[in-house]
Amino acid sequence: MSTALDNAWSRTKSRSLLLRVWRWSARQANRQALAAETIGSANLPASIAARIDDITRRTKLWATERADIARELAAHATDALGSQRDANDILTSMGDPKTVARLMRRSAKRKRSWLWQLRWWTSNAILVTLGTMTLAYAALFVRFNTGAPEVTRHFMAELNERNAGYAQDQHAWPAVEALWIEWKREDLRLSVIDNAEREAFILSGDDPFEQTETRRERALGKWWNATPEHSGYTEFRAFMDRIGPQIEAAARAAHLPTFGGLYSDRSEQVNIENASFSVTRTVPPSTRADETESLITVLLPWLSHTRKASQILLTDAYFAAESGDAQRAADRIESCALFGGLASDDGFVISYLVGMSIQQQSEKMLLRILHEQPDLFTDAQLVRLSHRLSSTARRTQQIDMRIERTMLLDVLQRCFTDDGHGDGRLTAAGFELFADEVFPIAGPSSQDFTLNGTAQPTTVARLLGPTALVTVASRREHIEAYDHLIGFMEAALKRDISPLRSAELMAELDAEFTEIVAEPLRFPILGVLMPAMGNSVRSVQTARAHTGAALLTVAAHIHHRRTGAWPNGASDLVPHLLPRAPEDPFNPGQPFRLLVREGRLLVYSLGSDADDDRGTIEPNESGFLDTSGVRDLSDRYPRGGATPGRITDGDWIIYPPLD
Amino acid sequence: MKLERELMRGAGPTAVLKLLSAREMYGYQLVEALDQRTDGVLAMGQSTLYPMLYNLEAKGLIEAEWRQADSGRDRKYYRLTGKGKKRLDADLESWNRLAEALSTLGVLSPHQPNAAGATS
Numbered sequence: 001m002s003t004a005l006d007n008a009w010s011r012t013k014s015r016s017l018l019l020r021v022w023r024w025s026a027r028q029a030n031r032q033a034l035a036a037e038t039i040g041s042a043n044l045p046a047s048i049a050a051r052i053d054d055i056t057r058r059t060k061l062w063a064t065e066r067a068d069i070a071r072e073l074a075a076h077a078t079d080a081l082g083s084q085r086d087a088n089d090i091l092t093s094m095g096d097p098k099t100v101a102r103l104m105r106r107s108a109k110r111k112r113s114w115l116w117q118l119r120w121w122t123s124n125a126i127l128v129t130l131g132t133m134t135l136a137y138a139a140l141f142v143r144f145n146t147g148a149p150e151v152t153r154h155f156m157a158e159l160n161e162r163n164a165g166y167a168q169d170q171h172a173w174p175a176v177e178a179l180w181i182e183w184k185r186e187d188l189r190l191s192v193i194d195n196a197e198r199e200a201f202i203l204s205g206d207d208p209f210e211q212t213e214t215r216r217e218r219a220l221g222k223w224w225n226a227t228p229e230h231s232g233y234t235e236f237r238a239f240m241d242r243i244g245p246q247i248e249a250a251a252r253a254a255h256l257p258t259f260g261g262l263y264s265d266r267s268e269q270v271n272i273e274n275a276s277f278s279v280t281r282t283v284p285p286s287t288r289a290d291e292t293e294s295l296i297t298v299l300l301p302w303l304s305h306t307r308k309a310s311q312i313l314l315t316d317a318y319f320a321a322e323s324g325d326a327q328r329a330a331d332r333i334e335s336c337a338l339f340g341g342l343a344s345d346d347g348f349v350i351s352y353l354v355g356m357s358i359q360q361q362s363e364k365m366l367l368r369i370l371h372e373q374p375d376l377f378t379d380a381q382l383v384r385l386s387h388r389l390s391s392t393a394r395r396t397q398q399i400d401m402r403i404e405r406t407m408l409l410d411v412l413q414r415c416f417t418d419d420g421h422g423d424g425r426l427t428a429a430g431f432e433l434f435a436d437e438v439f440p441i442a443g444p445s446s447q448d449f450t451l452n453g454t455a456q457p458t459t460v461a462r463l464l465g466p467t468a469l470v471t472v473a474s475r476r477e478h479i480e481a482y483d484h485l486i487g488f489m490e491a492a493l494k495r496d497i498s499p500l501r502s503a504e505l506m507a508e509l510d511a512e513f514t515e516i517v518a519e520p521l522r523f524p525i526l527g528v529l530m531p532a533m534g535n536s537v538r539s540v541q542t543a544r545a546h547t548g549a550a551l552l553t554v555a556a557h558i559h560h561r562r563t564g565a566w567p568n569g570a571s572d573l574v575p576h577l578l579p580r581a582p583e584d585p586f587n588p589g590q591p592f593r594l595l596v597r598e599g600r601l602l603v604y605s606l607g608s609d610a611d612d613d614r615g616t617i618e619p620n621e622s623g624f625l626d627t628s629g630v631r632d633l634s635d636r637y638p639r640g641g642a643t644p645g646r647i648t649d650g651d652w653i654i655y656p657p658l659d
Numbered sequence: 660m661k662l663e664r665e666l667m668r669g670a671g672p673t674a675v676l677k678l679l680s681a682r683e684m685y686g687y688q689l690v691e692a693l694d695q696r697t698d699g700v701l702a703m704g705q706s707t708l709y710p711m712l713y714n715l716e717a718k719g720l721i722e723a724e725w726r727q728a729d730s731g732r733d734r735k736y737y738r739l740t741g742k743g744k745k746r747l748d749a750d751l752e753s754w755n756r757l758a759e760a761l762s763t764l765g766v767l768s769p770h771q772p773n774a775a776g777a778t779s
Binding site: 068069071072073075076078079080083092093094095096099100103104106107108110111 | 685686687690691704705706707709710711713714716717718725732733734735
């Protein structure tokens, strides 16, 4: 029994971690004991014994190594003493204890096993690496946390200065808003269902909400099809008559030099008299330095309202044409085109896209009226409309990226230091804004880049952020990369690239974007702020093609009136009616095709198959004719990079409008 | 002084290897031999000798063994290994070529036995 207990105790002693640590500590404390014992047994003079003890102690080697050295030095001293050498000579030959101990330590360690050598070098390499990294990180930490961004430019205020020179009565925005309010009032009136109606719907098994939508659509949602055959026609015309003064005011306002909208990221809801809804109006931006609004958060409420106002104007143009009021119809189309120009004047990419859309709607209404009433407009009215559409096209279709660039500069000034020469490094405040993109493990940002002033970095951002100094490009590099990409986009827009080359263009764009896409840690800010260039290019191409085809159609009508015959081709109209023949985007270098069928004009593009099908449109899968016109050109453009666009048979008809 | 130390650093190991090529020796014997056979030119103390011996041992050029001498005292004997023999041959050739070169330049007289003497 006692043997078993003894064995268990022995096993415990040998395996216990605490005991093992204790034994190791004891060995370390007594490492010199073995050497001292060896020296003592040599019976040397005290001075020599003390020197050997001193040397071996200083070597800091393992106990056995010390003992071996002590034994050898003692043997050496004993031999020397045996040869009648003086003790002082022997001490002198031993050299400086500190130096000789160091030399012996080095050389003795070289004798150790290769496994020990490997471990020693490895641990030393790790220590050196960690030390270097710690020092480097400390330097980065100091550099990172000692820089602070400074908002020196209030871009929002600078933008508002553009309107400072215009008096209030030169602002178009109030008239647009007034018209939108009337539309909203009617929209809500139609949407309201009283209890009796609701019960009736339920009893009849109809969904009240669905019925509401049906009613709204009947009256307001399908203005484009507001023909006398339409069920809501009478009700809708009555509504349009009711808001005639507001329509007239908006049409006049379109000729004003500016929307006059207040650029700000702050807004208020203003209740409308005798209405159950409110309108969103921007309020002056803050003047406090620490609240300078980020331009990226700017509100542009007039864009959506202007789009709606433009639809109302064009519908009024159609009703005017029905009534034979050519002047009013022409005025409304012209005003609508001018709204497109005003929208684009904001200078944001979204503003251009809205402007192009409004311009295209104006052109489509002109073509529709021309088709249904070829003789309504006078030549003078058509020429004026053509000139107006040409001039507004220049405003809407020539995208200027300067405002977009200021957005980047605004964000950069909130993220980077400023060395006064356009360069700077990322700061903790900037890191806080873009932590999600720059350093995902830092967790979500406590603030996003839509803040005012600058961000307050969290402790996590301060601790983890310094590494971003290594990866994130500098302030200047961000600007240079942005300018490079924007320069490419502007060049692409100026080149007027055919959709047939779109795949090639997209490949070029992809290549240009690669640096940003492949290096999100280097240019995290560009990845967020870069406008959708591919979409912008496609929109401009589509808009230009449509404008060209519309002007060609108008010129062909004037030609027909003057000569009694339709032109054989676009060349018949140049230069007396057109400065140059608008180019078919699918037939580079060649104009849109003109064809006369049953006495009526047909204006068409060869379509994506670049093959002249003599004005035959492509049957779609259901067997019906595909009504794709240039309006749908953007759908045919390649998306998602260099994937070729869908090639379809048949031509694409621009005139007569098919929808 | 620096020159002497540098020369010693180059010549010392070769001298030790050469002594050990004749027979195995312990530390004190090596010190004595270097001192007496070179007229003190290559004399070295323990502080130089033992680290040198440990280095040569670490490189596998010599090997050591504790043994009892005839006097009855324990001594650590060093002897040349096969690798040490090859290294010594290579070193001797290098030193001879160096001596020839220095002789050609007139730095050494043709009859002078070794280069180390030139520094004394």
